[in-house]
Amino acid sequence: xxxxxxxxxxxxxxxxxxxxxxxxxxxxxGRSNVGKSSLINTLVNRKHLVKISRTPGRTQLINFFxxxxxxxxxxxxxxxxxxxxxxxxxxxxxxxxxxxxxxxxLQGVVFxxxxxxxxxxxxxxxxxxxxxxxxxxILILTKxxxxxxxxxxxxxxxxxxxxxxxKDDLILFSAKSRQGKDSVWKAIEKLL
Numbered sequence: 538x539x540x541x542x543x544x545x546x547x548x549x550x551x552x553x554x555x556x557x558x559x560x561x562x563x564x565x566x567g568r569s570n571v572g573k574s575s576l577i578n579t580l581v582n583r584k585h586l587v588k589i590s591r592t593p594g595r596t597q598l599i600n601f602f603x604x605x606x607x608x609x610x611x612x613x614x615x616x617x618x619x620x621x622x623x624x625x626x627x628x629x630x631x632x633x634x635x636x637x638x639x640x641x642x643l644q645g646v647v648f649x650x651x652x653x654x655x656x657x658x659x660x661x662x663x664x665x666x667x668x669x670x671x672x673x674x675i676l677i678l679t680k681x682x683x684x685x686x687x688x689x690x691x692x693x694x695x696x697x698x699x700x701x702x703x704k705d706d707l708i709l710f711s712a713k714s715r716q717g718k719d720s721v722w723k724a725i726e727k728l729l
Contacts, residue, residue, distance in 0.1 A: 538722045541605050543581035548598035550632055556601050558642040561729050562609045566633070566663065567649035569615030572679035575712035576649060577602070577610055580721060587612055599636055608729055611636070611643075616659060638670060645673035645728035647721070652678035652692050652709065656699050664700055675724040676702065682711040 549555050565573045574587040581604060600612040613633050637643065646667060650660060667674045678696065681689050689709060697704040708724065710717035 538580075538726065540581045543583055543586050543602060543604050543610075545586065546601040546603050546609070548600050550598060552635065552639060555599075555636075555640070556609075558640065560603070560607065560609050560642060561644045562601075562611050562640065562642045563644055563725055563728060564611040564613055564637065564646045565649065566613045566637075566646055567615060568651070568659070571615065571649045571651050572710075572712060573612060573615060573649050576647070576677065576679060576710060576721070577612060579710075579712045579715055579718055580725075581610075599632065608644075609642075637672065643672070645675060645725075647675045647677060647725070649677045649679055650696065652681050652689065652696070653683060655692075655695055661700065664702075673728055675721070675728070676700070676707050677710050677717075677721060678707050679710050679712070681709045681716065682713045 546556050547554070565577060567573050577587045578584060581602075586602065587600070597614050599614070602610045602612070604610055613636070616633075637646065648660075648663060648667070650656060656664075664674065664676075678693065684692060693704055693707055693709065697707055700707075708717055708720045710721060
C-alpha cells in the first residue's frame with residue numbers, strides 16, 4: 538500500500554461525536570501497551586501520527602485517522618492494566634462495544650497481542666465476541682524482535698492453540714524491524 542496522506546480527523550467517546558460514516562474503517566484493538574500506536578505509525582510510514590507512550594492507557598478516546606482520503610484507521614483505547622482512574626476504565630468497555638457493534642462502515646478489527654504473553658481471558662472473550670458479531674479480525678503478534686526465532690515459533694504455536702486458531706492466522710510483526718508490515722497490509726486490503 539502506498540501511503541500518500543495520513544491525518545488525524547478527531548477523537549470521540551460516543552456515536553454522535555464520530556465523523557460521518559462515509560469511508561470504510563479498520564479498527565485497532567488490544568491490551569494497553571501492546572503496540573497499537575507503533576503498528577499504525579509503521580503502517581502509514583509516520584513516526585508521530587499516533588502518539589506513542591511508555592505509560593499504558595494513554596489512548597482514552599476513540600481516535601479516527603483518514604488514510605489516503607480512501608479509508609480510516611480507528612485507534613481504540615487499550616484495555617487491561619492501564620493506570621487510569623477506575624471510572625474511566627468502566628467507560629471504555631461500553632464505549633468500545635458501542636463503536637464495534639454499531640459502526641456501519643467498520644470493515645474489520647486488527648486485534649493486537651504481545652507475542653511474549655499467552656492470551657488471557659480478556660483476549661479470548663474479545664476474539665469470541667468478534668466471531669459472535671461476525672466482524673472479521675486480523676490477529677497480530679507484536680514485539681517479535683524481543684524473542685529469538687525459536688521462541689517466536691514456540692509462542693506462535695502456544696497462542697494459536699490458546700485462541701483455537703491456525704498458526705498461520707497469526708501475523709508476526711515488529712515495529713522496530715518493520716517485519717510483517719507487508720503481511721498486515723495484505724490482510725487489511727482484503728478487508729477493504
